[in-house]
Amino acid sequence: MATIKDIGEKTGFSISTVSRVLSNDQSLSVPEETREKIFEAAEQLNYRKKTVKSLVKNIAFLYWLTEREELEDVYFKTMRIEIEKMAKLSNVELTTYKIDGGLGQIPDNIEGFIAVGTFSDKEIAHLRHLTPHGVFIDSTPDPEHFDSVKPDLAQITRKTIDFMIEKGHQNIGFIGGTYHNPNTDGDEMDIREQTFREHMERKGLLQDRFVYCHRGFSVDNGYHLMTKAIDELGDQLPTAFFIAADPIAVGCLQALNERGIQIPKRVSVVSINNISIAKYISPPLTTFHIDMAEICKNAISLLLEQLLEKRKCTKTLYLGASMIVRKSTN
Helix, strand or coil: CCHHHHHHHHCCCCCCHHHHHCCCCCCCCCCHCCCCCCCCHHHHHHHHHHHHHEEEEEEEEEECCCCHHHHHHHHHHHHHHHHHHHHHHHCCEEEEEEEEEEEECCCCCCCCEEEEEEHHHHHHHHHHHHCCCEEEEECCCCCCCCCEEEHHHHHHHHHHHHHHHHCCCCEEEEEEEEEHHHHHHHEEECHHHHHHHHHHHHCCCCHHEEEEECCCHHHHHHHHHHHHHHHHHHHHHCCEEEECCHHHHHHHHHHHCCCCCCCCCEEEEEEEECCCCHHHHCCCEEEEECCCCHHHHHHHHHHHHHCCCCCCCCCCCEECCEEEECCCCC
């Protein structure tokens, strides 16, 4: 049977470090790569299987998105993969439940949950009935009862506008998506559009005719909206566009390229997410990098604080993002 010493020899870490990582010691500050390497070695040596038990069980991962929504926006697929990875590293047993099965599929004995997607008020009330321990990622539907962690999209939007103004742009457009509100069955303005309107208004630069939005964050939506903007605005097309998400931006660039509109000479484009293809499209996309691993790591940490440290107050955590400047801006 493998021992902690065997794992230490295989990984090159001290027995103390290996022991504390396997015990999920929250006071230990080590890189995630170290934790991953130790857990992988433990599995390879059959140590974890025989002697390391999951620290936290009965955690529900509510992945409240349709397959189409995940296919259209790789942001959520990346989030799902990272949550599953971080849970494994933290000895958290997750059971995934998808929107198609509804909340009725979730057992009454869950200890807590991590949730991604859009939930109705009725669903939120049901979750409060099931457990007081939960973390929402990318939204804050019930800050009085549950934690949340998400990128600071309002700050990103303001930084983008300021960046464009510093580059000399005055006519700035916005292309984005709207969200389905399950309570009203209608479309709801996204925080990026809301902040864009507010910040541009303060700058005295807002022009409603430069704002194009439609439900969804897909490539097709971006292509459709930019084509519509080109057809309607013609020579009055803005010199810069802030795009709500990279998949939309990919469609926007396709439309601009097809019409022979030079990027960034005629139109500059800035987006959000920094998905893998952002640096390979033509031209490479200037975008904000959202650290998905950090978001998901914090979501797991917030849940463990609730369960293990018995924290009672709720937290809402906003994470910043860094701009990656590429050739879609000048």
